[in-house]
Every structure is written in structure tokens, then in C-alpha cells.
Amino acid sequence: MNSLFNEFMLNVSMTGDIETDFYHFLLVNGHQKTAEHCLKVGRKAEQLAKIYGVDPYKAKIAGYLHDVSAIFPNSKRIVVAKALGLDILKEEEIFPMIIHQKISGVMAAEIFDIHDKEIISAIACHTTLKSNASKIDKVLFVADKIEWDQDGCPPYINQIEHSLKESIDAASYAYIKYLFDNKHNLKVVHPFLESAYKELKEQFKE
Template sequence: MKDVFSPLFIGFKFTNYINDDVDNFLKLYNRKIVAEHTKAVANECKIIAEKFGVDVQKAELAGLLHDISAVFSFDERLNISNNLGLEVLNEEKEFPLILHQKISAVMAQDIWNINDEHVLSAIGCHTTLQRNYSELDLVLFIADKIKWDQKGIPPYIEQVEEGLKISLEHAAYAYIKYIMENKENLKVIHPWLTEAYEDLNFKIN
């Protein structure tokens, strides 16, 4: 285990069940809301994956681990990313919250020995999506937006659900289109989000 992660796991008892490990780990660091969000996203991943013929087990796994780095505060994430040697974009320096997707992917591999490239990719871009996305990338991205971790109903939910009646790409496009039309509410516009939007727009339209 990497030095930057090992202090978090002093005294932590792993089980043979990753669902329990993730839940116990997040709650150990008082991330109860994240733990509940994680369960909801993992379950939504299974539902969406089954509907579109994507590997359900991989989808659930990606959902379970996508926010595992939430144990690090916003202020810590830039230093953690630098310590891990991750590429940090200017937008991520300005708004380090976004870095949690990249850190979670490293934690999934380093701590839970997840080496499936598709699972790690989905975790690593679940907030922003990315260019040349996979179906699993789309599944987690959409599930995370449907089961958001804020109060109330997501303002874009109807558009995303209508999109899901057609394809994964239509659902992802519906979400990003909403975000772009309301980008004054964003702290930053991540370049991966813009690139994914361009790809989706080209393929759909």
C-alpha cells in the first residue's frame, strides 16, 4: 500500500466483502452521506448495465469505489495528487474537488487490487467523463448523476431519463448539455467534460 494511503488503514479490518469494506471505511471517516450515495450509485450501475448489456459486476465494482477518496478533504486533494504523481490540470488546481475521481482510481488499484482497465477508467472519469469513453465509463457517469449526493431531485433528471430510453450516449449528452447551458453555476469547466460533450454531440447529431 502506498505511503500516502497507509495511515488511513491503521487498525482497519478488511473483510472478504468489498461492499462492507467500502461502507465501513467511509463511515469510519464520518462520510455517511458518501457511503449512502455509493450504495445508491452501485445499485444504479447494475440496473443501467443490465439494461444495456454492459458487464454488471464491473459496473457495480466501479460504483462501489468511485468516491472512495472522499475520505480526503478538498484541501488535501491537490497534495495527495502531487504525491501520487498524477497529472493535475489547471482547472483541477483551481477546483481540487474534481481530483477525487483520479485519486479514487489509484486507491481502487492500490488498496483493493482492481486492475481491470475499464473499471479504473470509469472511476477515473466519473465526474467529468472523457473523450473516447467506454460503455462502462458512461454507465458510471450516468448513475452518479442520477443518484447525486445532494438534497432534492436533480434538475436534469427528466432529460437524462428520457435519454436513457434511447442510449447511454443520449443520457450522458442530456446531462452535459444541461450543464453547459447552465455553466455559470460551475466553478470551472473541466476540459475532459468539454471533450466528451464534443464527442457525444458528434455521434448523436
């Protein structure tokens, strides 16, 4: 495990049960709100997985771990990403919040011993999606948007719920289309998001 994580492990004892361990890890490190959010996203991802033919256990684990990098504030995320040897894009330098998805991917492997490529992929693109995304990538992406980490109801919830009746691709597109229809609110357009948008737009063109 990278020594960068040591200070966060001081009061953490791992049981091997991911649900217990991720929750305890976030709680001990002062992130109860994120722990609750991850719990809800894990359960929602599991539920969506059963409907759309994805391994429910993998989807649940991806949901539980997707935001564990909340332990690092935005101001430290680029330094942390560099120390972990991650590729840092210009858009991530400008708006470091977005790189939390990649940091969570590394933490899932190094702290929680999850090495399944599909789970890590879903975690590492849960904010932006990407082109050629797998079904589990989309399940986590959509679950995170339904169970969002802010107060009140997400403004796009009706579009997502309606599109879910069609497919998980349609729901992913509904959310991304909402973002691009309100592009002025985006701090940056992450290239992963842009390529996912292009691909889905082509798929759903009339």
C-alpha cells in the same frame, strides 16, 4: 500501498468482499453519507449495466468505489494527487474537487485491490466523462448523476430519464448538455468534459 493511506487503514479490517469493505472503510473514516451514496450508485450502475450491455459486476464495483477519495478534503487533494504521481491539470488546481475522480481510481487499486482497467477508467472519469469513453464509463457517469449526493431531486433528472429510453450515450449527452446550457454555474470547464461534450454533440447533431 502508498503510505499516504496508512492513517485511514488503522481501524479498518478488510474481508475481501468489496461491498462490505468499501462501506466499512468510509464509515470508519467518518463518511457515512458518502458510503450511502456509493452504495446507491453501485446498485444503479449495476441496473443500468444490465440494460445497456455492460458487465454488471464491474459496473457495481466501480460505483461502490467511485467516491472513496472523499476521505481527503478539497484542501488536501492537490497535495495528495502530487504525492500519488497523478497528472494535475490547470483546471484541477483551480477547482480541486474534480481531481477526486483520479484519486479514487488510485485508491481502488491500492486499497481495494481492483486492477481491472475498465473499472479504474470508469472511476477516474466519473465526474467529467471523457472523449472515447467506454460504455462502462458512461454507465457510471450517468448512475452517479441519477443518484446524486445532494438533497432533493437533481434538476436534470427528467432529461436523463427520458434519454435513457434511447441509449446510455443519449443520457450522457443529456446531462452534459444540461451543464453546458447552464455553463455559468460551472467553476471550471474540465478538458475531459469539454471533449466529451464535443464528441457527443457531433454524435447527436440533428
